[in-house]
Amino acid sequence: MFFKGCPLRCQWCHNPESWKPLPEPGFRPSRCVRCGRCIEICPQNAVSLAETGPVTDPQKCTVCGECVTACAAGAREIIGRRTTAAEVMAEARKDVVFYDQSGGGVTFSGGEPLMQPEFLLALLETCRTEGIRTAVDTTCYATPEVIQRVAPVADLFLCDIKHMNRERHEEYTGVGNGRILENIAALARAAKEVIIRVPIVPGFNDDRANLEATARFVQGLKTVRRIDILPYNRGGLEKAGRLTGRIDLMQAQTPSDSTMNGIAEFLRGYGFEVKIGG
Numbered sequence: 001m002f003f004k005g006c007p008l009r010c011q012w013c014h015n016p017e018s019w020k021p022l023p024e025p026g027f028r029p030s031r032c033v034r035c036g037r038c039i040e041i042c043p044q045n046a047v048s049l050a051e052t053g054p055v056t057d058p059q060k061c062t063v064c065g066e067c068v069t070a071c072a073a074g075a076r077e078i079i080g081r082r083t084t085a086a087e088v089m090a091e092a093r094k095d096v097v098f099y100d101q102s103g104g105g106v107t108f109s110g111g112e113p114l115m116q117p118e119f120l121l122a123l124l125e126t127c128r129t130e131g132i133r134t135a136v137d138t139t140c141y142a143t144p145e146v147i148q149r150v151a152p153v154a155d156l157f158l159c160d161i162k163h164m165n166r167e168r169h170e171e172y173t174g175v176g177n178g179r180i181l182e183n184i185a186a187l188a189r190a191a192k193e194v195i196i197r198v199p200i201v202p203g204f205n206d207d208r209a210n211l212e213a214t215a216r217f218v219q220g221l222k223t224v225r226r227i228d229i230l231p232y233n234r235g236g237l238e239k240a241g242r243l244t245g246r247i248d249l250m251q252a253q254t255p256s257d258s259t260m261n262g263i264a265e266f267l268r269g270y271g272f273e274v275k276i277g278g
Contacts, residue, residue, distance in 0.1 A: 001088055003110040003120070004080040007141050009174040010162065011250040012201045014236040017243060018111035023063050023080040026242040029053055031075035038067035038076060058244045079243075085122040092123075092132065105133030105155070114142035117149065124153040137197075140183040141175055147183045156193045158228075158278075159184045163205045164213035172204055172250075181217065188221035196221075197228045197278060200263060202252045211263060215270040226273035229263055231255045 005021030013019070017026065032053050039047045039054060046060035047067060056067075068076045092106045099105050106127055113120045113136055120136070127134045135156040140147070151157075161184070162177070163169040169177040187194055196218050200206050218224055232252050240247040255263075264274040 001092070001106060001108050001123070003108065003113040003116055005115045006110055006112040006139070007115065007175060008112070008139055010199075011172050012199065012204070012232055012236065012252060013249060014233050014239075015111070016236050016240045016247050016249065017079045019247070020080075020245075021111075021115065023078050023082070025056055025058075025061055025063055025067075025244045026077040026079045027054070027056065027244065028075045028077070028242055031073045033073045033075075035072070037070040037072070041066050041070045056244045061244060077242075085119060085126065088123055089126050092127070093130075096132065099132060103133070105135065107135040107137055107158070109137035109158075112139050112141065114138055114140075114146050114150065117142075117146045121149060121153065124150065128153055140180045140187075142179075142183065144183065144186065147186055151187060151190050151192050154192070156195065157187050158195050158197055159187070160197050160199070161214055161217070162199060164210055164217060168204070168210075172201075185221065188223045191223055194221060194224045195226055195228060196224055197230060199230045199232060200255050200260065201232045201250075202255055202259075204252070206255065206259070206263065208266075211266060215267055215272070218272065219270060224272075226275055227267055228275045228278050229260060229267070230278050231260055231276070 002018060004018055006019050009019065034053060036049070039049060043064065043066060044060045044062055046057045047054050063078060065078055068078055108120060108123065124134050133155045135158055136150065136154045137158040140159050162173060164177070166176045166178060184194065198214060218227060232254055234254065236249055237251065240249050260276050264276055267274045
């Protein structure tokens with residue numbers, strides 16, 4: 001289950017459509033046939049025609065959805081929707097038979113699910129009551145109070161460590177890493193099962209010094225099950241291009257298999273179980 005809204009602005013983000021907490025318009029230029037229906041039907045006159053095709057003014061757009069309905073080519077969409085805990089649980093229950101067979105459950109991701117703590121808590125508590133295992137996939141950028149409330153009712157935490165240097169972390173994500181590392185340590189002290197996830201972004205955090213600092217930090221966390229290393233994926237660039245508001249992401253090269261295998265072996269040398277990919 002993907003929550004919308006994130007306090008970080010990671011320059012390599014794979015899900016930039018999750019940054020804003022509210023529904024937003026999306027546009028796929030490759031599908032557009034330039035019929036002009038979106039321009040004609042928009043009640044706010046937010047859509048105009050440029051050389052490259054229809055352009056939506058984010059200052060005028062109210063996300064009413066009229067252009068989405070009118071677009072026969074399926075080029076327009078609204079990303080995100082308002083929903084209730086009951087509606088989310090109805091979806092989660094559809095896969096109970098698979099949870100029972102696999103030992104899995106529901107993962108709450110995003111964006112950042114901890115940005116909506118009351119909603120998340122309602123879902124976690126209902127899942128626990130119904131015997132559905134849960135995982136929270138999080139940046140861990142939240143107040144200690146939110147961590148303390150969520151920790152008792154979630155079964156597993158998937159926690160990102162993007163960089164161990166505070167300045168470098170802030171430069172590439174928009175926030176420092178102090179609160180994040182403190183919250184990860186707090187989860188370990190609370191005896192919560194944790195999987196550490198490290199995105200491997202060439203030129204940002206793949207150097208030996210940072211990998212060694214990450215390994216030493218994780219060695220102090222007694223409840224970490226394993227480390228997942230995730231190769232940089234360029235998919236976020238295409239997604240960013242669909243959004244009305246401009247988002248500029250970095251363009252790095254996807255690390256090679258040999259590079260990922262080398263990082264995995266390096267981390268295994270510290271005694272960790274390491275998985276490539278999430």
